[in-house]
Amino acid sequence: MPEIPDVETYKRYFNKTSLHQRIRRVHVESPSILFETSPQGLGHALKHKSFQSTDSHGKYLFAAIEDDKWLVMHFGMTGEIKYFQHQKDMPKYTRFLITFENGCHLAYVAPRKLGRVGLVDTPQSLITGQHLGPDALEITGEQFHEQAMKRRGNVKSWLMAQSSIAGIGNVYSDEILFHARIHPKRSVSDLDEATVQRLYKAMQSVLKAAIDAGADPDEMPSSFLLPHRNKGAHCPVCGTRIATVKASGRTAWYCPKCQT
DNA sequence: AGGACGCCCTGTTCGC
């Protein structure tokens, strides 16, 4: 689901398709997805402007509107963006549509309407307002260790807590814990320094590899757990049947032999 | 503080 690797991939896609083009029209198909703005507000902010640059923090993607605020997009669990030319190629479940002067369109697509689109003064104002922790790719080893010292509860919940570390969700927390060989329900306070260090390194390498793969599970290294997150699958390392356990109301997939 | 739970959403999968 849209976590850091997906958002990074969307950012690159946005940069490739949608920067420095004048916006002709804005259409909000589903106003319920709007965050602190209205269809009129969004239209007013975007019409006849262009996007200058992009930024991201955790699961949020930002696009700078020339001489103005930032468009912010969050993708919930099923959101994506799609650039297309012909009306017939408009994706199903398009909730928000930008039409550029060149006749091409950028669609914000969200089948389950769990994502949000809005306007913010700066990325930082959103980060502050939503109480987001440091981005998982920017958090330093020191910050990571400091959090581990203070944090109570299980390790998977920690990795997924956006106020602690921004950008990791259910899928990649499983992947990171798999590579670090840590059981998802292990208590954070139970991890020694070397294990915290291993977890930090696994977080960085997993996220980077996933970004290199364009967040496409089919393109990821064969050592990844991601393609095996289903019933009856086996561990890509030792062949043991993959197990599940609930953590923070989400299903964690893990290898009962590799992860302790 | 953190976890369990319900809710929002809707397409897909599961189980009887």
Next chain:
DNA sequence: TGCGAACAGGGCGTCC
């Protein structure tokens, strides 16, 4: 085979 229940999970609010 068919239908409703359960599930998928990001984030939020509530309760404990």
